[in-house]
Amino acid sequence: QVQLVESGGGLVQPGGSLRLSCAASGSMLRINSMGWYRQAPGKQRELVATITSGGSTNYVDFVKGRFTISRDNAQNTLYLQMNSLTPEDTAVYYCNVEVRNRPGVVNGYWGQGTQVTVSS
Numbered sequence: 001q002v003q004l005v006e007s008g009g010g011l012v013q014p015g016g017s018l019r020l021s022c023a024a025s026g027s028m029l030r031i032n033s034m035g036w037y038r039q040a041p042g043k044q045r046e047l048v049a050t051i052t053s054g055g056s057t058n059y060v061d062f063v064k065g066r067f068t069i070s071r072d073n074a075q076n077t078l079y080l081q082m083n084s085l086t087p088e089d090t091a092v093y094y095c096n097v098e099v100r101n102r103p104g105v106v107n108g109y110w111g112q113g114t115q116v117t118v119s120s
Contacts, residue, residue, distance in 0.1 A: 002026035002099050002109045009093060009114030016085050016118070022078040022095030022111050032098040032106065034071055034078045038091035038116075045094065049080065062088075085118045092116075 008020040024031060035050035049059045049069040057069050068081040078095050095111040 002028060002097070002101070002107070004095055004097065004109055004111035006093070006095055006111040006114040009116045011117045011119065012085055013120050014086055014118055017081070017083045018085065018116060020080040020082070020093055020095075020114060020116075022097075024076040024078075024097055024099070024109075027101050028076070028099050029102060030100040031073070031076060032100060034069075034095065034097045036069060036078070036080045037094045037096055038089075039094070039113075040091040043091075048093070051078070082116070085116075087118045090116060090118050 002024060003026050004022055004024050006022045008018060012018050033050055033052050036048040037045050038048050039045040047060055048063055049067060051057045051069045051071050066084045070079045092113040092115050094113045098106060098108050100106050
């Protein structure tokens with residue numbers, strides 16, 4: 001089994017910054033892709049950004065230039081640096097990882113979510 005522990009959410013004023021972290025532990029041979037998703041009240045969960053094991057990144061348009069996804073492979077940790085936050089960024093943020101648990105077995109896992117609230 002794999003556990004994901006998220007941290008770093010909170011309340012921030014518009015224009016502020018937050019850094020989210022997601023630490024993975026458990027039965028893992030390798031972490032493949034990692035990503036951040038978010039879900040606002042009354043809306044479906046949506047992709048924010050992804051990063052491959054080699055460090056290639058992908059962002060959705062509404063966060064380009066404001067958010068930066070990164071990972072520390074030695075620490076099995078995923079990050080999301082969020083700058084220039086707006087009230088529209090308010091949501092529960094979830095990390096998602098694709099893990100090779102053992103040869104030939106790949107599974108996806110979700111974190112528990114961390115609340116980000118942008119408000120004055």
